[in-house]
Amino acid sequence: METYKERYLAGEIEFEEIDDYSYEWGISDDERTLAQYLGLNAEEENAWVSIGEEALKELLDNQRKK
Numbered sequence: 001m002e003t004y005k006e007r008y009l010a011g012e013i014e015f016e017e018i019d020d021y022s023y024e025w026g027i028s029d030d031e032r033t034l035a036q037y038l039g040l041n042a043e044e045e046n047a048w049v050s051i052g053e054e055a056l057k058e059l060l061d062n063q064r065k066k
Contacts (some may be wrong), residue, residue: 003038003039004038004039005038005044005060009060009063018053021037021038022038025037025038044056
C-alpha cells in the first residue's frame with residue numbers, strides 16, 4: 001500500500017487528504033507511528049509538528065513530480 005507521501009508526490013491526491021489519512025491511522029490498529037504511516041521522514045515530521053501544515057506542504061512540494 002502506498003503511503004500518503006508517495007501518493008501526494010505522484011500527484012494522485014491533494015495535500016488536504018493528509019487529514020483523512022491521519023483519521024484512518026487513528027482508528028486503525030496499525031502499530032506504526034503516524035509519521036511512518038504517512039511516509040514522512042524526520043525533517044518532514046518535525047516541520048509539520050513544529051511549524052505547521054504549510055511548512056510540510058512546502059517540503060513535499062519541493063519533491064513533487066511535475
